[in-house]
Amino acid sequence: MSDLLNSLVTELRRGSLTLAVLSQLKTPQYGYSLAQRLNDHGMKIDQSTLYPLLRRLEKQKVVSSSWDTSENRPRKYYVLSEYGEEVFQALKGHWENTTKELNTLLKGGNNNEDD
Template sequence: MSTLLNSLTTELRRGTLTLAVLSQLKTPQYGYSLVQLLEECGITIEQSTLYPLLRRLEKQELVSSSWDTTESRPRRYYVLTPYGTEIFQQLKKEWEKTSQELTLLLKRS
């Protein structure tokens, strides 16, 4: 792939990754479990992309996190906040609308 195509593909995926991550946080997930859930659906996300995204979502109050220290290895779990659930539902509707519009356009090309 050309450098330009790689750049445009990355740009295209950036917003969709946010929606994909939010969609999987209805129940608490830690980083690795989230990567696995996304990969099961064909979405690859690097940890170097995931953790900054999770921190940004937490700063925006869309997700909250807590540590589980009951296991031998402590894990930080992330889950949607009520505000995050509301924003996710609105983003999902917007994605569905945009996806339908793009599908129509692309069928014409």
């Protein structure tokens, strides 16, 4: 069962990680600082997951990036684009509705008044 459970937990986390990342990009963040912020809030994310996700979101124009070369070590900063803010707000609304519906189901309730 543990292999199955691990697989299902990974699947469940995959979508929630995207929302978690977007929630932290209202201000520019570089990869390490973003991973630390998420980790500080209990959302552990490996670099091998974070960087491909950021590249995908950038390709989809949800985030934009820029390089800061003012320090010894150049850093690539990511921030929500205007389009990304719209996507984030819509995704957040779907997440809130879905969690409300799931909480009702998990508590054994019935959301449908016709039943």
